[in-house]
Amino acid sequence: MDATESLPSLETAQKLGLLPEEFDRIAEILGRRPNFTELSIFSVMWSEHCSYKNSIVWLKTLPRDSDRMLAKAGEENAGLVDIGDGLACSFKIESHNHPSALEPYQGAATGVGGINRDIFTMGARPIAQLNSLRFGNLELAKTKRLLRGVVKGIGDYGNAFGIPTVGGELFFDESYNTNPLVNAFSAGIVEVGKSAKATSFGVGNPVFIVGSATGKDGIHGATFASEDISAASTDKLPAVQVGDPFMEKLLLEATLEIIETGYVIGIQDMGAAGIICSTSEMSAKGEHGMIIDLDKVPTRQPNMAPFEILLSESQERMLVVIEKGKEHIIQGIFDKWDLNCAQIGEVTAPGENDLGRIHFYRYGELVADVPAYDLVLGGGAPQYNREYKEPAYIKEYAKFDPSNVxxxxxxxxxxxxxxxLSHPNICSRKWVYEQYDSMVGTANRSTNAPSDAAVVRVKGPGLPATEKSIVITVDCNSRYVNANPRQGAMIAVAEACRNIVCSGGEPLAVTNNLNFGNPYVPEVYWQFVEAVQGMGEACRRFSTPVTGGNVSFYNQSSDDGPVFPTPTIGMLGLMENPAHRxxxxxxxxxxxxxxxxxxxxxxxxxxxxxxxxxxxxxxxxxxxxxxxxxxxxxxxxxxxxxxxxxxxxxxxxxxxxxxxxxxxxxxxxxxxxxxxxxxxxxxxxxxxxxxxxxxxxxxxxxxxxxxxxxxxxxxxxxxxxxxxxxxxxxxxxxxxxxxxxxxxxxxxxxxx
CATH class of the missing domain: 3.90.650.10 (PurM-like C-terminal domain)
Known part of the structure; x- marks a missing residue:
């Protein structure tokens, strides 16, 4: 690294979303002040979106184990649950709220693309999608524009990608006027023992980037998702990614094919924070390091700066580590599918005093030297337990007496x-679902026979024949949660279970999408803490452990305040016998x-x-x-x-x-x-x-x-x-x- 480079100041760190004490901690970790590339790396990896620094202490209290769980909660690209007959279901829900507030079509489309990549990087072929959508007052032109864009984005991407959208929920309230919520759920099937992991180990094993070229879209998108929506947010449109469902379809097939070879050590979707997120998380999990040559990353624009390449959230990309000597195999598969496949580095041994460092080079110069463990959730990333207090309105709501009505x-x-029957929160979602293809793949058992949850037959190329179906739903009445976060979250879990049971299924496990306002506001953080505790209690009572999910804070604006607290429950159930439908x-x-x-x-x-x-x-x-x-x-x-x-x-x-x-x-x-x-x-x-x-x-x-x-x-x-x-x-x-x-x-x- 160039010792003459002007090192960034505390003011620069704060503009990137870091706290003063975090800036000091970075210098302590590195043993020196960071350069701008390194500071950018820490800013995205320590953002709320990537590190869960304000939520992880409470997420750890959720039930996370069962006999059916095949992947540790939150440690892989998605949850993985044994459904019998040698098969497993991978499923997950994630938000794309902030991007959808600014550019609803691409925000929603890339949310669908991202959640499906999480599924097929597990080695599972996606078979069904759901979505949970929240918007403001539908009388407003802005709300109509957002709803129209989000629904079209979901439909266009999902339909082109070829995965049926089989259900979901839609809710309107003025609290979502500025900040809509777009939560996307996907589920896929893989044979037990054939799933892939998000890890990296084996000194000398090659590191590949595959899929689309890297552009400047989505840079600092993780940081953008970790701040309130404001009038200035429109200046951050480059933080919104652009998706290509046809490219993703090719990437799906190529990814499943390379996993099938058995030569993949680890693979991870490049979602939030792009290359730096994948390299650091995989390295930290495998307790190894990497040397990465950014010159070898296929790019869409010339002369991209190191931080731009590292932080770009360009869609339809994967990081893959394979066994050394098998490079020609992965190259041949991606050539067949006409996709980029570039070796950008190799795995290195951990050092004497750390679990593995990542060295990034550009034009032959070392531009960043960072310890993987200190960047990631569950490693050295900061963890906070914020101040919280009950909002005054809770006691006022409790005074309600129905006899006064x-x-x-x-x-x-x-x-x-x-x-x-004509209210937007109750009426048919026909206008929405007619824009979705619910029958592609011919596995949906609910299209012509409605039930409280979607019933999807378990089938796919190369899978053993079975009569099983997965039964899936997304549920949350955010009005209940706002009125009593603990009880409202319990009801959300209970209703998800009830919907699955009423459809003939057996509830198995949960993925959650926790949508809240600014965690630095004590009243908002109280809502979060109460909701997590209520969810945990309900999941324990119903034996539905949490396999992972997503936390989305900062869903608020200066005009409208925080959205209703919305802990969306995505639940997986199983139907062994179609006669139980x-x-x-x-x-x-x-x-x-x-x-x-x-x-x-x-x-x-x-x-x-x-x-x-x-x-x-x-x-x-x-x-x-x-x-x-x-x-x-x-x-x-x-x-x-x-x-x-x-x-x-x-x-x-x-x-x-x-x-x-x-x-x-x-x-x-x-x-x-x-x-x-x-x-x-x-x-x-x-x-x-x-x-x-x-x-x-x-x-x-x-x-x-x-x-x-x-x-x-x-x-x-x-x-x-x-x-x-x-x-x-x-x-x-x-x-x-x-x-x-x-x-x-x-x-x-x-x-x-």
Whole structure:
């Protein structure tokens, strides 16, 4: 390194997002002041996005082990869970919030590309995608622009890449006006023992960069994702990457082919922080070093500076370490797929006083010399436990008394029903999903038979034949979490489990996407801590360990403040037998409708209370683990015994919305009677937890009622499936045609 180079100051370090004490720590680690390239390296690797420095102490409290876990939580590109028959499922969820706020199309598209690369770098072929999207007030032109761009970005990339989008969730609230949330989930299948690892070892083993050339897009993208959105954020558009799904498709096939050779030591997607992230994390995990020649990196622009090459987040790239002497094999495979494949360095031995250093050269000069271990999460990267305190609004929300809200009269039911069925948080997502290809790959079992979770058959080239399906869902009611972060996070886990159980699956494991505001704000950090603790408690109770995921802080702006705390739960379930497949649609006229689980007078945080009554300050709905567990066990047994025709959990919009969705999906009606022991609005539109609507053929009634009586599980016979009308307490509320007209077209009409 040039000793005459002007070394950066503390002011420069702070502009790169480093704290003064971190700047001092870097000098201590290096034994000297860093040059600009080294300072840039530490700034991205110690950013919140890469180091999780403000979250890792709490993430470590989550349950992370089970007999099915085949990869340590958070230590590989994605989670890996044994699903039997010699097969494993790799799955993960990650955010692309900040890029999507500035450039929604590319922000969302590259989020889809990045999460799929995490899956196939595990050696797994992706078979299904989900997404969880949050936007602001849909009456705003800006929100419509963001929604339109994000949906098109997801659809265009996923459709071209050839992986079906099989479900997801969409939610609107003014807290997301400036900062939308775009969380992408992917799952893939690999044979046990054939997965790849994100590691590097073996002195002299060659290091390759493969895939696209490296450009200047996405430089300091990890740092950008670790700060609030502001008016100046548009100046950072170069921090938004540009994706190429056709290139990624080639990269998928080439990557799986080289992994199949057995010569790959380690492989990692170049996501956040690009080359420096992959080289440092792989080296630290393998406790070796690397020598990297940046001159050999294929670039899209001439004369790129060392820090630009190292920090670029250009898409569709991998770092691969293979066995020495097998260079011609990897080169031949990538030549066949017409992709860049350049050896840029080799693995070196650890030093006497460290676990491995990375030396970067440019034009023959050493431009950076950094210890891998000190850069990475779980190594020497800083870890903080920030100050936190309960926000004042929590106690105010807890004062809510439903008796201060007048109950509905019977003649008001139609007004509420029309309001909810056409509300953006309840209505059909048809306008969205029609832009996605849900059938490519022919594995989706949910397209023409809707259920609470997506059911995807396990199949793929070279995989052993099986009747298994994975059952996957993404869930989080962020209004509940905002009202009570601990309880809201518990409910998110419980609902994910309930959706999988109602679809005929068995919950196995969780990946999470924790979306919060600025962690340096004590009230925001309190929300984060409470939500993580609630999630951990729920995951332990449901035996669904956390395999990994993503933390996204700084989702806030000076205008709108922080977004609702949104710990999105991505859950994997398993269906061993296709006969257990359960759908939500009512089947036959005359079938009996039951509510399983107990209702209460709870209207807190319901869509009805929030948007129809305009009461925005109320606690989360009541929740009890024992009630939830018993309901899920009951539904599981009813499905396994073949006693029910349909199952649909009661969630957003309450019991009426659940009945309407089941009826509309079957193009039938219903005739039910309410429970005069409860408020009318609470029974029909409240969002009491741990409830499921089932339909039962008359010849199975004795079995169902006998089982529910024997297990002392609360249930109520509501009425029957009919044709044509939605009838409540003898009064026709809507025809099925009217309901479908509102429900199916509301979002599309708004977006027009």
């Amino acid at each position: 007048d109950d509905l009269e019977a003649d008001e039911i139609r007004d509420v029903a029309e309001h909810l 359960m759908t939500l649609n009512f089947k036959n006229e005359g079938d009996l409708i039951f509510l399983v689980g107990g209702s209460t007078n709870d209207i807190a945080s319901s869509e009805y209370l929030y948007s129809y009554r305009n009461v925005t300050a109320s606690p989360a709905p009541l929740f009890d683990f024992e009630d939830e567990w018993r309901v899920q066990e009951g539904i599981r047994t009813l499905i396994r015994n073949g006693w029910i025709q349909s199952a649909h959990d009661v969630s957003d919009g309450g019991l009426f919305t659940t009945l309407a969705e089941s009826a509309m999906a079957g193009n039938v009606g219903f005739q039910v009677v309410t429970d005069d022991r409860h408020r009318l609005d609470a029974f029909l539109f409240g969002e009491s937890q741990s409830r499921v609507i089932i339909s039962v053929s008359p010849d199975q009634r004795q079995h169902v009622e006998g089982y529910l009586d024997d297990t002392v599980l609360p249930f109520k016979y509501l009425g029957t499936v009919t044709t044509g009308n939605f009838i409540i307490d003898g009064a026709t509320i809507l025809t099925v045609a009217e309901a479908k007209g509102l429900y199916d077209n509301a979002l599309g009409n708004i977006m027009k």
